[in-house]
Amino acid sequence: MRKRDKLKIMRDILKVIKENHMHIKMTPLLRKSNLSSKRFADYRAELLQKELIEEREERKTGKQIFLTSKGMEFLEKYKAIINFVNEFEL
Template sequence: MSGKRGRIAIMNDMLEIIRNKNNKAKPTNIMYKANLSHEMLIEYITELMQKKFIIETKDKEGRRTYSLTDKGYKFLTDYKQMQGFLASYDLN
């Protein structure tokens, strides 16, 4: 039985979306692919930036994109390892 995603799972989903977009994703793409409301998107983007998992860049027209930092890539690797560990004990 799967329920609502937790905060960490949502953060992982968002980071994977950015990585899968060649490490450059627009906010709208992240919002739709992660199935988040605009308010939730802003909340999570803010947290990911504060934790230095992502950085924001703007083009000449002011359009924002987000990219992973080294810390963001490390989070994805560690999260996957943690999920494997939990699965090995049938705890997921």
């Protein structure tokens, strides 16, 4: 299986959250992301740092990961970003 590149992995994680009504718990996200725990932790930290996701403690459901508006924008512009990166071989 071809190795996913970084941007694609970010997109895949955000897409999972979006398809789960914009929020999801950590464990199901880890499972659906097809990443090892270590790599998932790295990506989670990076997505948080880039403000593409946020974590909130909900009273009824506990800690959940939410897709931010910036994360939503990333998903919308993903194809353009990839096309640009490929066009200029960046």
